[in-house]
Amino acid sequence: MTTYVWDYLQEYREEREDLLDAVETVFSSGQLILGRSVRGFEEEFAAYHGAAHCVGVDNGTNAVKLGLQALGVGPGDEVITVSNTAAPTVIAIDAVGARPVFVDVRPADFLMDTSRVEAAITERTKCLLPVHLYGQCVDMAPLRELADRHGLVILEDCAQAHGARHHGSLAGTLGDAAAYSFYPTKVLGAYGDGGAVLTSDPEVAERVRRLRYYGMAERYYVVETPGHNSRLDEVQAEILRRKLGRLDDYLAGRRRVADRYAAELADTGLQLPRLAEGNDHVYYVYVVRHPERDAVLEALRAHDIQLNISYPWPVHTMSGFAHLGVPEGSLPHTEALAKEIFSLPMYPSLPESLQDKVIGALRTVLAAV
Structure with missing residues (x-):
């Protein structure tokens, strides 16, 4: 039998009863889109991090994209990040019309070399996007100092760092907002695609909520700013609620x-x-x-x-x-x-x-x- 880097079948066998009950909970709820399971997961994921807001979205790429948009990043802006990352990090920057600017990584731990960031800042720089790679955090104190001094925002890419801590603080609580993926391989993985934006800024959270739902503030019909159809699936949200407890x-x-x-x-x-x-x-x-x-x-x-x-x-x-x-x-x-x-x-x-x-x-x- 071939051995691969990841397999979910043993976990599924161990958790099957609870996972199938999660599906039954949603299917029998009478609400299949942005219902109790999404709201419950958002509240519980935010509470786990001690953050004020979590907004569930359809995947990690769109979590980065919508997070950038909610932070005001758009055409003509520059976003400083790394090239040693999954391509979706950079695809999301490109998707909002911004330009990715790369800095090198440290050879010891493969994380963003924050000592190189200031030299990459220009008058067009709007955002610093550290990738908490492979399961541990970028050194955030220098980035926070640079962001405050230059008037920049920080979006953390936490797709690989659910539950990681940096000097005692959870990844995702160290910037202005954070983007998560719940792709099945992740530390906290769904049984399909899923993502979220975490923030303690109520205005950023509200922008993401609008953006994930066509740009509408209410359920239907009035588009305040063109958005997307990027909702976290109700079934995946209920599965994530169960798995968050583990x-x-x-x-x-x-x-x-x-x-x-x-x-x-x-x-x-x-x-x-x-x-x-x-x-x-x-x-x-x-x-x-x-x-x-x-x-x-x-x-x-x-x-x-x-x-x-x-x-x-x-x-x-x-x-x-x-x-x-x-x-x-x-x-x-x-x-x-x-x-x-x-x-x-x-x-x-x-x-x-x-x-x-x-x-x-x-x-x-x-x-x-």
């Missing part, structure tokens, strides 16, 4: 797997994940680094282990973003990472037998490269 258990499970990898692979020559100062890591993915990455992955396939690379192509090197004119070589750490990083299997229900298989195969392969 989020801390999911985090503990991920950390147990990460601790085992760290103990068993410390002497293999892999660069293992490094915890940045002040962070509590949630290990959305367990990203390691090796100079012979491609040879390692090829050898692992002979052991029926198929691993992912997060991410093999920096966004600025993709043909779809050639119009940005960012030349290869301009982000040396990001570009070097793309040739050397890969992800080990990581999910809370990962069986010990599969952990044993991955660890054993890696030790064998790494001893030979």
Whole structure:
């Protein structure tokens, strides 16, 4: 049997009764769009974070897009972010008519190098968009200082950081607003697409609510500003409500797997994940680094282990973003990472037998490269 980086079937077997009850709850409620389950999840997710508002949307990409729009980012503006991220981060910036401006990452932990941000600020800069990558937070204090000094807004990309903490504060509570994805692989994942914008600013929250519903303040007919059809599905919201109550258990499970990898692979020559100062890591993915990455992955396939690379192509090197004119070589750490990083299997229900298989195969392969 081939081992992959993620699988939900064991979790589904363990939680099946509750998940099916969530579906029944919605189907028997008499309200299938923006009903009790969406409202309940929004209230509970906001409360988990100690934030005032959560607005559920249809996916994480639109959470970034609507978050940017609600913060006043639009055509002609610049948004500073990273190229070592999932493409949807940058797609959302492009979708609002803004221009992404990239800074490099730190080679130790692969997070935004905040010391490079000020040099990237211009008179057109409107927003700083840190990506809390792989499960831990960007250093936010320098970004907050820069934002306050230059009159900028901060939108946190928390798609990979549900439950992560930075100096005790939860990811998503450190900027002006935060965007979340609940794609099935996420730390808090739905059984389909889903997303949310978190904020304690009532005006930002109200703008997102309008934007997700065609731009209408009320249920129907009066469009105040053109918006979208970007509503969180009622069934997914009810599933997320159930799973939110288990989020801390999911985090503990991920950390147990990460601790085992760290103990068993410390002497293999892999660069293992490094915890940045002040962070509590949630290990959305367990990203390691090796100079012979491609040879390692090829050898692992002979052991029926198929691993992912997060991410093999920096966004600025993709043909779809050639119009940005960012030349290869301009982000040396990001570009070097793309040739050397890969992800080990990581999910809370990962069986010990599969952990044993991955660890054993890696030790064998790494001893030979």
